[in-house]
Amino acid sequence: MREGILVRGRGGIYTAREADGAEYTLRAKKKFRRQRLTPLVGDRVLFTPGQGEDEHGWVEEILPRVSAFVRPPAANVTMMVIVTAPEPEPDYLLIDRMLVTVRRAGMKALILVNKRELDPKLEEIMTRQYRGAEAAVFGLSALGGEGVDRLPGLLKGETACFSGQSGVGKSTLINALLDINTETGEISRKIARGKNTTRHVELFTLKSLSVMDTPGFSLFTISDETEDPVKLREYYPEFRPYLGLCRFDPCYHDREPGCRVTQAVREGDIDPDRHERYTRLLMEQRERWRNRYD
Ligand SMILES: Nc1nc2c(ncn2[C@@H]2O[C@H](COP(=O)(O)OP(=O)(O)OP(=O)(O)O)[C@@H](O)[C@H]2O)c(=O)[nH]1
Ligand SMILES: [Mg+2]
Numbered sequence: 054m055r056e057g058i059l060v061r062g063r064g065g066i067y068t069a070r071e072a073d074g075a076e077y078t079l080r081a082k083k084k085f086r087r088q089r090l091t092p093l094v095g096d097r098v099l100f101t102p103g104q105g106e107d108e109h110g111w112v113e114e115i116l117p118r119v120s121a122f123v124r125p126p127a128a129n130v131t132m133m134v135i136v137t138a139p140e141p142e143p144d145y146l147l148i149d150r151m152l153v154t155v156r157r158a159g160m161k162a163l164i165l166v167n168k169r170e171l172d173p174k175l176e177e178i179m180t181r182q183y184r185g186a187e188a189a190v191f192g193l194s195a196l197g198g199e200g201v202d203r204l205p206g207l208l209k210g211e212t213a214c215f216s217g218q219s220g221v222g223k224s225t226l227i228n229a230l231l232d233i234n235t236e237t238g239e240i241s242r243k244i245a246r247g248k249n250t251t252r253h254v255e256l257f258t259l260k261s262l263s264v265m266d267t268p269g270f271s272l273f274t275i276s277d278e279t280e281d282p283v284k285l286r287e288y289y290p291e292f293r294p295y296l297g298l299c300r301f302d303p304c305y306h307d308r309e310p311g312c313r314v315t316q317a318v319r320e321g322d323i324d325p326d327r328h329e330r331y332t333r334l335l336m337e338q339r340e341r342w343r344n345r346y347d
């Protein structure tokens with residue numbers, strides 16, 4: 054058996070790449086379905102290649118994962134790169150939800166503010182929102198090129214998954230970063246068939262970088278699993294300095310009297326919008342927790 058990494062997958066057909074760059078078309082063995090295991094882009098797999106030119110081979114084993122994501126569907130990601138831009142308008146609640154998922158998985162996070170030339174102020178706003186959230190905020194412009202040269206340093210040694218709303222420029226950034234030409238949302242003048250949005254996750258390993266492009270999304274639930282809502286606060290690194298300083302224990306940092314976190318919000322050490330959205334997610338989690346046996 055050979056070992057490779059899944060770089061693409063669509064309609065049950067996977068592409069595995071060996072270390073030397075050779076690619077193989079594969080299908081997943083039936084046993085995976087019985088195990089309710091779906092191979093994901095980023096998976097390290099053992100496989101047997103197909104015999105002839107046109108014959109596909111088989112994914113035989115999925116090697117243990119460092120991480121697995123449902124949305125975007127990807128395995129072994131170590132850093133989530135959340136791409137934002139002035140256009141389309143940032144959905145902060147979506148970013149917060151992604152950060153919660155990233156924290157829960159124990160991953161690193163990086164927030165890129167693309168299309169900086171359209172509105173240089175957004176980087177500042179984003180930095181204020183996520184101060185203390187352990188996600189560096191970095192403004193750049195994929196089209197203008199400014200800042201792109203600093204990306205390799207930020208992504209070195211990581212398997213970085215570019216995610217975020219459709220149209221923020223994930224594919225354009227990856228193209229600029231790796232000097233490749235994947236599909237981007239530009240209206241194709243030649244064929245005039247409209248937006249060329251990314252439809253599948255793809256892993257690129259080039260220039261000693263490992264980067265995933267993913268389809269954009271606008272809907273995102275934190276998780277289908279129910280989790281005690283008291284856990285939510287643990288995914289907000291900016292609350293950590295106040296651990297154990299609230300009057301009540303546990304404190305949800307919501308409307309309890311003597312809450313040190315809401316005091317920090319009042320004193321301007323935590324962004325009030327970021328905290329307000331936290332209470333919304335908390336409400337959602339509580340609702341789900343109440344209905345967990347339904
Ligand atoms: N002004 C400006 N436009 C940009 C920049 N980067 C990308 N764009 C444009 O934004 C549009 C969307 O870019 P894509 O790279 O396709 O966006 P995406 O995030 O990959 O979108 P999905 O694949 O649908 O998720 C295209 O028209 C790009 O040319 C930038 O730095 N500045
Ligand atoms: Mg894209």
Ligand SMILES: [Zn+2]
Pocket residue numbers: 299304305306307309311312313314315
């Ligand atoms: Zn509190």
